[in-house]
Amino acid sequence: MRREDLPAPEAGILLTHFLTVSDVARSRAFYADVLGGEVVLDENPCIVRLANGWIIMNPGGGPTPDKPDVTLRPPGDPQTVSGFLNIRVADIGACHREWSARGAEFLTPPLDRRAELRCYLRDPDGYLIEVGQATGMLEGVFADPPAGTR
Known part of the structure; x- marks a missing residue:
């Protein structure tokens, strides 16, 4: 395993996304086989490199010394x-x-939302995933404000 395969920056910061999953093998297969990620570590924690980021997955659990009420x-x-x-x-x-x-x-x-083309899917645990392609926003057309905020 090479250092650059891991979410371990030599300087500065790096953003990853952690998911609590019910079945590590099933989630690992989804993010690798369906979305095309690369499995970097199978378990404890599972790490899948996806494009220019990483998805880190582990089963749930009770509080630990570094998160005593979580x-x-x-x-x-x-x-x-x-x-x-x-x-x-x-x-x-x-x-x-x-x-x-x-x-x-x-x-x-995919639906045209003026600022972008967008659609959603769910992973095996039900996590929502948005997939979007910038279109109108590249020309100054942005999304409408959320309902009730005008």
Whole structure:
């Protein structure tokens, strides 16, 4: 294993995304086989390099000395989300076709949202993943403000 395969910067910071998963092998297969990531470490924790970032996965568990009041567990209600993985792609049509052929189940096909083309899928634990391609935003057309904020 090479240092550059790991999320271990020699200087500065590096952003990774940690997911609490119910089945490490199933999630590892999804992020590697469906989304095309590279497994860097199988378990404890599982690390998958995906494009220019890393997904780190471990099962849930109770408090530890460094997080004494925190319990980790996968999402309980897939209809309520407080955060999600946001993946930006150069060609959303090609990405949608490729990942669908590998077993990804998208909530909708890519939709034109003026600022971007966008669609969503879920991983095996129900984590929401947005896949987007910048379109209008490249020309100064941005998303409408959220409802009720005007």
